[in-house]
Amino acid sequence: MEVIPMRDGFILAAALFALGLVGVLVRRNVIFILMSIEVMLNAAGLAFVVAGARWGQPDGQVVFLFILAMAAAEVSVGLALVLELYHQYKSLDTDAISRMKG
Amino acid sequence: MTIVFYVAGAVAVVSTALMITRLHAVHALLYLIVSLLAVSVVFYALGAPFIAALEVIIYAGAIMVLFVFVVMLLNLGEEAARAERALLKPSMWIGPLILAGILSAEFVYLLASGSGGSYGTSIIGPRGVGASLFGPYLIGVELASMLLLGGLVGAYHLGWGKTQKPEVR
Amino acid sequence: MLELLWLVPAIPFAGALVLAVLGPRMSHKSVTTVGVGSVAASAIISILIAAVFLSSPPATGMYSQTLWTWIDVGSFRPQIAFYLDALSLVMMLVVTFVSFLIHLYSAEFMRTDDGYSRFFAYMNLFVACMVTLLLADNLLLLYLGWEGVGLCSYLLIGFWYQDPVNGLAGRKAFIVTRVGDTAMAIGLFLLFHSLGTLRIQDLLHAAQVQWSIGSPYAIAAAALLLGGAVGKSAQLPLQTWLPDAMAGPTPTSALIHAATMVTAGVYLIARTHVLFELAPPVQFAVAAIGAATLLMAGFSALTQNDIKRVLAYSTISQIGYMFLALGVGAWGAAIFHFMTHAFFKALLFLAAGIIIESLHHEHNIFRMGGLRKELPIAFWTFLIAGCSLAGLPLITAGYYSKDLILWSAGSSAAGSTGLWAAGIAGVVLTSLYTFRLIFLVFFGPVRTRVTNRPGLAMTIPVCALAVLSIVGGFDKAPFARFIATALPTLREAVGGITETLSSIVAALAFLCGLLGAWFVYQRNPALATAMVENPAGRLLHRFWFSDWGMDWLYDRLFVRPVLWVARVNKADVVDSIYDGLASLVTLCYRVLSLTETGKLRWYAAWIAGGTVAFVAVVMFL
Numbered sequence: 001m002e003v004i005p006m007r008d009g010f011i012l013a014a015a016l017f018a019l020g021l022v023g024v025l026v027r028r029n030v031i032f033i034l035m036s037i038e039v040m041l042n043a044a045g046l047a048f049v050v051a052g053a054r055w056g057q058p059d060g061q062v063v064f065l066f067i068l069a070m071a072a073a074e075v076s077v078g079l080a081l082v083l084e085l086y087h088q089y090k091s092l093d094t095d096a097i098s099r100m101k102g
Numbered sequence: 103m104t105i106v107f108y109v110a111g112a113v114a115v116v117s118t119a120l121m122i123t124r125l126h127a128v129h130a131l132l133y134l135i136v137s138l139l140a141v142s143v144v145f146y147a148l149g150a151p152f153i154a155a156l157e158v159i160i161y162a163g164a165i166m167v168l169f170v171f172v173v174m175l176l177n178l179g180e181e182a183a184r185a186e187r188a189l190l191k192p193s194m195w196i197g198p199l200i201l202a203g204i205l206s207a208e209f210v211y212l213l214a215s216g217s218g219g220s221y222g223t224s225i226i227g228p229r230g231v232g233a234s235l236f237g238p239y240l241i242g243v244e245l246a247s248m249l250l251l252g253g254l255v256g257a258y259h260l261g262w263g264k265t266q267k268p269e270v271r
Numbered sequence: 272m273l274e275l276l277w278l279v280p281a282i283p284f285a286g287a288l289v290l291a292v293l294g295p296r297m298s299h300k301s302v303t304t305v306g307v308g309s310v311a312a313s314a315i316i317s318i319l320i321a322a323v324f325l326s327s328p329p330a331t332g333m334y335s336q337t338l339w340t341w342i343d344v345g346s347f348r349p350q351i352a353f354y355l356d357a358l359s360l361v362m363m364l365v366v367t368f369v370s371f372l373i374h375l376y377s378a379e380f381m382r383t384d385d386g387y388s389r390f391f392a393y394m395n396l397f398v399a400c401m402v403t404l405l406l407a408d409n410l411l412l413l414y415l416g417w418e419g420v421g422l423c424s425y426l427l428i429g430f431w432y433q434d435p436v437n438g439l440a441g442r443k444a445f446i447v448t449r450v451g452d453t454a455m456a457i458g459l460f461l462l463f464h465s466l467g468t469l470r471i472q473d474l475l476h477a478a479q480v481q482w483s484i485g486s487p488y489a490i491a492a493a494a495l496l497l498g499g500a501v502g503k504s505a506q507l508p509l510q511t512w513l514p515d516a517m518a519g520p521t522p523t524s525a526l527i528h529a530a531t532m533v534t535a536g537v538y539l540i541a542r543t544h545v546l547f548e549l550a551p552p553v554q555f556a557v558a559a560i561g562a563a564t565l566l567m568a569g570f571s572a573l574t575q576n577d578i579k580r581v582l583a584y585s586t587i588s589q590i591g592y593m594f595l596a597l598g599v600g601a602w603g604a605a606i607f608h609f610m611t612h613a614f615f616k617a618l619l620f621l622a623a624g625i626i627i628e629s630l631h632h633e634h635n636i637f638r639m640g641g642l643r644k645e646l647p648i649a650f651w652t653f654l655i656a657g658c659s660l661a662g663l664p665l666i667t668a669g670y671y672s673k674d675l676i677l678w679s680a681g682s683s684a685a686g687s688t689g690l691w692a693a694g695i696a697g698v699v700l701t702s703l704y705t706f707r708l709i710f711l712v713f714f715g716p717v718r719t720r721v722t723n724r725p726g727l728a729m730t731i732p733v734c735a736l737a738v739l740s741i742v743g744g745f746d747k748a749p750f751a752r753f754i755a756t757a758l759p760t761l762r763e764a765v766g767g768i769t770e771t772l773s774s775i776v777a778a779l780a781f782l783c784g785l786l787g788a789w790f791v792y793q794r795n796p797a798l799a800t801a802m803v804e805n806p807a808g809r810l811l812h813r814f815w816f817s818d819w820g821m822d823w824l825y826d827r828l829f830v831r832p833v834l835w836v837a838r839v840n841k842a843d844v845v846d847s848i849y850d851g852l853a854s855l856v857t858l859c860y861r862v863l864s865l866t867e868t869g870k871l872r873w874y875a876a877w878i879a880g881g882t883v884a885f886v887a888v889v890m891f892l
Contacts, residue, residue, distance in 0.1 A: 023122035025198035073253030080260035096868030
């Protein structure tokens with residue numbers, strides 16, 4: 001097994017995380033925001049796995065499993081809410097649904 | 103193996119960047135799936151085959167499929183794409199890029215100042231992960247299952263009104 | 272037996288609590304039992320304690336009982352402790368016994384009133400506070416009782432609160448006495464600051480050791496205490512509240528504003544006599560105030576037409592005599608006069624109450640007349656009390672006590688002929704207004720019919736007090752010996768007025784007044800009206816009727832400026848500071864609520880920005 005520097009793995013995770021963050025902040029469509037959040041979660045999980053691999057322990061992978069479970073639950077509820085939102089407002093623009101203003 | 107890691111990493115970054123700039127939701131989803139598959143390859147390269155498999159099966163196979171179903175259900179047509187174009191003005195990118203840039207710079211600074219370390223990686227397969235899950239992380243498993251139950255009930259409840267219209271809501 | 276001392280204030284206090292809480296739900300009979308019974312028990316215990324104290328007096332002449340430590344802060348440890356010596360024993364005995372008789376009387380007098388239980392609750396509380404005041408071992412506990420009696424006075428003056436006039440009278444009483452109370456409080460601060468203790472006996476010892484005669488501290492402390500006494504005892508210049516306090520029920524006037532509360536000032540000065548002896552200018556001020564007040568009030572009493580107001584001014588005048596005695600160093604004589612005054616003044620008020628009740632709430636003496644035959648009990652008791660007040664020689668208690676004061680004023684080292692002469696003039700005035708009252712009310716034609724007669728509960732107390740008004744003075748010598756165990760005796764000057772000379776002149780003065788009253792009101796009533804019609808006479812009449820214009824003066828001096836300031840400051844400068852604070856907070860709220868845009872990306876951006884900043888802080892600091 002060859003050596004992969006830990007630093008590079010973290011840089012990859014950081015890049016993916018930053019891209020996901022940009023996606024959340026730029027896009028106004030709710031679906032895109034949720035997708036970008038998934039990207040961020042994935043990036044965080046990647047960081048865990050890299051760290052776990054560095055120490056040669058399964059702990060990183062275990063945490064990634066939990067992140068996976070959490071992402072699954074979050075997506076299912078989130079998308080159900082998105083459907084409800086579309087049903088109510090006929091729009092997926094987050095800036096338009098600012099009734100919690102003030 | 104190192105080459106595989108770098109190539110897959112590059113693919114992941116590029117496809118994610120492409121994903122956040124698409125106008126059609128379905129296109130973006132497809133790019134996201136590519137990104138996830140690339141990350142799965144990265145996991146394999148790091149010596150975590152079990153997680154690589156799980157990434158494909160669950161993340162790309164279940165969660166993304168859920169996304170696809172919902173997008174299809176919403177039936178966003180061409181006018182939605184046009185609306186997206188209108189919303190995605192170049193001026194909108196400046197703030198987020200600056201923030202993300204600062205964040206990345208901080209990350210790089212942290213990583214550069216730490217000890218890099220090259221070391222051997224060993225393959226930790228399903229057996230190792232399974233032993234860890236049934237051992238020290240048992241509570242986590244139980245909590246995750248409760249979380250999934252909560253998600254299940256929540257999604258079912260929220261989606262109930264779509265098929266039947268009950269009087270009392 | 273002496274250990275039961277704490278029960279004397281405690282039983283009426285418990286009675287007051289019970290009546291206050293359960294009163295409205297109790298039956299009339301049980302209210303009477305609790306209300307009168309608690310004071311009766313107090314009186315009985317006082318008599319038993321007195322019997323024990325007199326038969327086998329303690330070696331030091333005093334008995335002290337400590338209940339618990341009230342406050343314990345640094346070196347300040349006042350306790351709830353009672354101190355019994357000759358002075359407090361005499362006063363406690365008189366107060367509880369007269370209170371009991373008055374409570375018995377009120378059981379019948381107030382029987383038809385709606386606030387029956389409330390009345391007895393207040394009266395019981397008053398007795399408890401008064402006894403606490405008298406038995407207090409330290410000045411702080413005394414001040415507690417002082418304030419308590421002030422409160423009860425306010426509550427009872429404004430007892431019939433539905434009429435705003437009564438409430439106003441109560442407020443006036445409270446505010447005017449408050450002025451005195453504040454002076455007294457400052458005096459207490461000064462005493463504690465200089466002498467380090469408020470326990471009366473320790474304080475007096477420390478004062479004698481630390482301060483020389485005429486020391487400015489002693490003068491300041493004594494003057495401030497005098498301020499408090501003047502307020503509570505309705506002397507010049509704080510006497511304006513007492514005539515208006517007659518708005519309360521007659522038993523209240525009898526108890527509080529004749530026999531007991533108004534003498535609290537006299538007690539205070541007698542108790543802290545060492546301080547006054549250390550400040551001769553202040554002691555002289557006491558005598559001067561006493562003399563001036565007794566003359567002023569005497570003139571005012573001469574012109575009143577409300578029977579209770581005549582008696583109120585009479586009270587002010589008689590307390591002036593007590594102050595005069597205190598001022599010349601005749602401490603025992605002042606207490607003796609207090610005792611006899613309590614008897615005959617309470618009796619005068621109670622008899623007046625009988626008259627007022629029987630004539631269906633008629634207060635104006637010019638509308639009364641000829642009640643000699645109609646209300647014999649009231650007539651004879653009123654006559655006895657009036658003679659005692661005026662000082663009918665040899666057979667009334669008032670004669671002996673007043674005579675003692677007059678002689679002391681003339682013969683004391685601190686007295687003078689001038690003070691004696693003022694006292695004699697006071698005797699003439701007292702006799703004059705007393706017999707004016709008697710002639711107008713009991714003699715002459717009947718102007719208002721009698722509607723009902725008093726019952727047993729009202730007759731027994733007045734008869735008992737009548738007996739005491741006669742025999743109360745016969746124990747002059749043993750009393751003087753007894754009180755000398757607690758208070759210093761008179762220092763006589765060389766070549767002062769002899770006792771016989773003083774007695775004869777006083778008797779002549781009494782006769783003068785009697786004859787004058789008889790002549791004007793009985794023989795030649797037209798003369799009285801002629802005197803008032805005369806322009807000079809009318810002016811004098813109005814002047815004396817309005818208490819020498821003091822109400823008018825205080826209104827101009829104090830009331831109007833305060834009201835003016837209140838009007839000017841209607842927007843309330845001080846309040847605007849707090850309003851400003853509130854406006855500032857509201858402003859911040861408005862600014863911050865701008866961040867709640869309701870837009871998801873806005874919130875996400877802020878979270879991201881915050882995270883970046885936080886990471887930077889952690890990394891670089």
